[in-house]
Amino acid sequence: MGVIANNIRRLRFDRGEMTQAELAAKVGVTRQTINAIEQNKYSPSLETAFKIADALGVAIGDVFSYAAKG
Amino acid sequence: MAFREKLAWISVATMSLVYGWYFWTILPLARTGAGSAWHYAKLLQGTIITVVVLQIVLTVAAAALSPREARAPEDEREKLITLRGTRIAYFVLVTGALCVCVAGLFFDTNSLLLGNYALMAVVVANLVKDFTQIVQYRLAG
Numbered sequence: 314m315g316v317i318a319n320n321i322r323r324l325r326f327d328r329g330e331m332t333q334a335e336l337a338a339k340v341g342v343t344r345q346t347i348n349a350i351e352q353n354k355y356s357p358s359l360e361t362a363f364k365i366a367d368a369l370g371v372a373i374g375d376v377f378s379y380a381a382k383g
Numbered sequence: 384m385a386f387r388e389k390l391a392w393i394s395v396a397t398m399s400l401v402y403g404w405y406f407w408t409i410l411p412l413a414r415t416g417a418g419s420a421w422h423y424a425k426l427l428q429g430t431i432i433t434v435v436v437l438q439i440v441l442t443v444a445a446a447a448l449s450p451r452e453a454r455a456p457e458d459e460r461e462k463l464i465t466l467r468g469t470r471i472a473y474f475v476l477v478t479g480a481l482c483v484c485v486a487g488l489f490f491d492t493n494s495l496l497l498g499n500y501a502l503m504a505v506v507v508a509n510l511v512k513d514f515t516q517i518v519q520y521r522l523a524g
Binding site for chain 2: 341342343345346349354355357358361
């Protein structure tokens, strides 16, 4: 199993400190879900990952990255 | 706290308090067979109505405090949490049902006691489902 890392916190900061609630509203999930994704406690579905990238105005590869363990 | 976590807490609080009182009251009576069937039926009816009313009132209050979250449908993470809770509760319910079967088949248990044991299995399974959801909400952000 690998680790899915993300840059959501930095990308939110780059967009004028967009709040988790604002991003959540754009993506259509709860603020708690955005928080869980940011902290790598929950891996979103592909659809939600694309929506997050779209809401942040970047490509999905700029938001999420995969690192294989071992 | 997420709105659906609040709902799980409401369910845990109301069910453990009201059904706890119900089983505390009825099980000693059912073991001895004291009281009429009408008395047992009234107790159960009162318990169910109390749980339903309390849950409706508390859910409306929670929704009034965070109306936007209350209107929003479950997102994918919340659905996953609900599914995990339901899966674990299923095993608890099946175990409870098997225990009721064993009590009925191999022990001299009256029908009133068996009915209440079955109800207890449903209540415990529901509590396990709610607790599982709360733990997942706490652990995952």
